[in-house]
Amino acid sequence: MDIMKKMIMRGLAVWLVWIGFCVAVQASEPIRPIPRKLPYNKSKAELGYWLFIDPSLSSDGSVACVSCHSFGHGGADPRPVSVGVHGKKGYVNAPTVYNSYFNFRQFWNGRAKDLKDQANGPLHNPIEMAMKPKMIEAYFQKSEKYRRLFKKVYGRAPRYTDALDAIAEFEKALYTPNCRFDLYLRGEGELSIKEKRGYDLFKTVGCITCHNGINIGGNSYQKMGLIVPYPWSESSPDRFDITKNPMDKNVFKVPTLRNIALTAPYFHDGSAKTLKEALQKMAYHNLGFELDQDEIEALEAFLETLTGEKPAILKEMGM
Numbered sequence: 564m565d566i567m568k569k570m571i572m573r574g575l576a577v578w579l580v581w582i583g584f585c586v587a588v589q590a591s592e593p594i595r596p597i598p599r600k601l602p603y604n605k606s607k608a609e610l611g612y613w614l615f616i617d618p619s620l621s622s623d624g625s626v627a628c629v630s631c632h633s634f635g636h637g638g639a640d641p642r643p644v645s646v647g648v649h650g651k652k653g654y655v656n657a658p659t660v661y662n663s664y665f666n667f668r669q670f671w672n673g674r675a676k677d678l679k680d681q682a683n684g685p686l687h688n689p690i691e692m693a694m695k696p697k698m699i700e701a702y703f704q705k706s707e708k709y710r711r712l713f714k715k716v717y718g719r720a721p722r723y724t725d726a727l728d729a730i731a732e733f734e735k736a737l738y739t740p741n742c743r744f745d746l747y748l749r750g751e752g753e754l755s756i757k758e759k760r761g762y763d764l765f766k767t768v769g770c771i772t773c774h775n776g777i778n779i780g781g782n783s784y785q786k787m788g789l790i791v792p793y794p795w796s797e798s799s800p801d802r803f804d805i806t807k808n809p810m811d812k813n814v815f816k817v818p819t820l821r822n823i824a825l826t827a828p829y830f831h832d833g834s835a836k837t838l839k840e841a842l843q844k845m846a847y848h849n850l851g852f853e854l855d856q857d858e859i860e861a862l863e864a865f866l867e868t869l870t871g872e873k874p875a876i877l878k879e880m881g882m
């Protein structure tokens with residue numbers, strides 16, 4: 564009897580240690596998986612979807628949000644810099660809208676505090692959509708479909724501020740759960756030896772100091788060219804643009820690395836055409852050394868495990 568008891572106690576102790584170990588490992592992982600399900604208001608998000616893809620929200624009827632944030636390109640723009648109304652060229656690469664809800668601020672220099680605040684930007688920007696709230700409201704008023712949808716969702720005639728709210732809700736729904744790395748973090752999937760080596764390198768060489776948290780970025784401002792200076796341009800949307808502090812030249816919100824394999828070209832200036840090139844430049848400018856071929860391949864293999872599922876709302880909308 565005593566022996567049985569002892570064995571059970573011992574078994575229990577081993578289990579407790581094992582569970583404690585697992586919890587500790589989970590807690591010490593500097594990257595967190597995104598939730599499998601994120602609650603959002605479905606009817607708002609659906610209205611937001613129609614607004615997001617509607618070129619009539621631009622002054623010449625040629626540009627919608629989706630023109631620069633392509634659903635088939637990881638929510639980003641395949642062009643190095645975006646092109647707005649009347650073919651006007653911008654000066655920065657469009658970041659992904661997928662998982663942007665998890666960013667602590669919006670835009671490369673964080674000038675918008677949240678998605679609602681952000682959506683106000685491109686609609687007015689003279690080189691993006693170039694519209695005024697009054698023009699947008701007048702357009703909604705003329706549309707039977709929008710009058711019906713706004714009434715259903717907000718219980719009143721279309722308003723510009725409600726449109727921003729709906730767009731933000733749609734963007735909240737643009738999260739990409741269950742990438743292979745998240746499954747690995749949850750103990751539900753394996754990584755290959757190469758991918759694991761890539762993740763180890765990501766931590767040991769120091770990428771993790773800037774790219775961490777739920778979005779593997781998107782939670783701090785850091786300098787591009789921390790160790791080896793990176794060329795600076797006057798038109799750069801960096802922190803300097805806001806603070807006018809020379810120390811803030813080339814300081815940007817760290818971009819998310821989720822779905823990074825889908826969103827070439829890279830960097831605020833779209834200067835890195837491939838993921839390999841982006842990794843090499845990152846290691847050189849921000850860590851001060853050159854990666855060898857083997858390391859680049861392992862890191863790339865790891866980054867490829869960050870591609871998540873296509874947002875469920877897009878499937879629901881038939882995209």
Ligand code: HEC
Pocket residue numbers: 615626627628629630631632645646647648653655656657658659660663666668669670671672678681682685686690691692730734800
């Ligand atoms: C003409 C191209 C263009 C159009 C149209 C456009 N965007 Fe963008 N978007 C960009 C560029 C370029 C940036 C980065 C600008 C910056 O940081 O200064 C950006 C940034 C963003 C961001 C911030 C992401 C982050 O990680 O900081 C979000 C969110 C976003 N856009 C959503 C939208 C929405 C919503 C619309 C429609 C109302 C829209 N965009 C229309 C090009 C465009």
Ligand code: HEC
Pocket residue numbers: 765768769770771772773774784785786787789815816817818819820823826828829830831832838841842845846849850862
């Ligand atoms: C000191 C902070 C810091 C470190 C360390 C760092 N990064 Fe970055 N990373 C950034 C910033 C800031 C940007 C945006 C730079 C820009 O656009 O000019 C960036 C951009 C990127 C991009 C391009 C993202 C996009 O959407 O364009 C990739 C890929 C990347 N980093 C991967 C890595 C890898 C891999 C490492 C390690 C070898 C690493 N980073 C180390 C801060 C850092």
